[in-house]
Amino acid sequence: METDFIDLLELQLRLREEIEDSFPERLWVRAEIASVQAKANGHCYLDLAQSEGGRIVAKAKAVIWRSRFAPLRAYFREATGGELAAGMEVLLRVQVSYSELYGLSLTVDEIEPRFTLGAAELQRRKTLEKLEADGLLDRQQELEPALLPYRLAVISARDAAGYGDFRRHLEENAYGFAFEVSLFEATMQGEEAPASIVDALERVECAPEPYDAVLLMRGGGSALDLACFDDYGLCFAIANCPVPVYTAIGHDRDVHVADRVAHDAVKTPTALADRFIDALAAEDERISAFGNRLRMAFAARLAGMEQRILALGERIRAADPRGVLARGYTLVTDAGGVVVKSARQLPAGTKFRLLFADGTVEAVAVE
Structure with a gap:
């Protein structure tokens, strides 16, 4: 049984012709950078992606050749203050190409940094x-x-x-x-x-x-x-x-x-x-101020108590019989030391005592 077929190379060549004929002009593409690698040889390789609802719906590889990467990198850095990095939304001008060995590729020759800044602000x-x-x-x-x-x-x-x-x-x-x-x-x-x-x-x-x-x-x-x-x-x-x-x-x-x-x-x-x-510092100041107020209140309270104690002492001293005796008065008690408040308490012949400030005298009541 004979079957029509073509070689893989022929298939790839046809794909290349169709793709490159379909995109003869450079075009602007919006995408997210999935990864970026700046190589020592000066070329920069990008993995681009598009997500919808948290799911990746498209992927493509892109390259910025050394001759364009240096000026584009400087331009992007000056405009945005940063480097191209994974996760960025970018707007790139690309030339679509197809390789028989490596498949579809996008060659980048321009970047619009204002789009990236706008995407960040939108986010x-x-x-x-x-x-x-x-x-x-x-x-x-x-x-x-x-x-x-x-x-x-x-x-x-x-x-x-x-x-x-x-x-x-x-x-x-x-x-x-x-x-x-x-x-x-x-x-x-x-x-x-x-x-x-x-x-x-x-x-x-x-x-x-x-x-x-x-x-x-x-x-x-x-x-x-x-x-x-x-x-x-x-x-x-x-x-x-x-x-x-x-x-x-x-x-x-x-x-x-x-x-x-x-x-x-x-x-x-x-x-x-x-x-x-x-x-x-504010809390320390508050605590210090509270401590000062507490000390002042305690000092004032202590001074008030001291004044009350002094006044009480004066009243006690004023009520002390010895103070009365010192002013020339005498105190009369019976023989047992009970204070006599009335002459009727001392009938004739009753012994009693007279207390002076400087001593005591024994006496007997007479008519």
């Missing part, structure tokens, strides 16, 4: 809207901060300059306050950051002894570097944390969703250190 707005719909935007504000917040759980990278600045500033505080700081390491940038930070939050919540505050910090970065702090999953975890969460992400202009849902947000790690130093 930020969607996260805010979803958190608001879920009633989570202000949940952290309902938590009562600790009066003496000295047990601090820090989520950061160990070698981050911001974390070092924070520790140094905290340890060198002018009041000599001692803080207990525990570091929960996490990835603070890129596609892996949200899940890593959520894991650190869970470790804080499971600690044997509760912390007074959770501090989320990094040493600044570009808008795209910090886009992970607009992730819904991360912001959901912050909002639901049972401990007040404070952020010091280090940006100067943009407010990220993590800042919005946190209990409080400051610009830098050193400013966050000041936040807790000032909290302890």
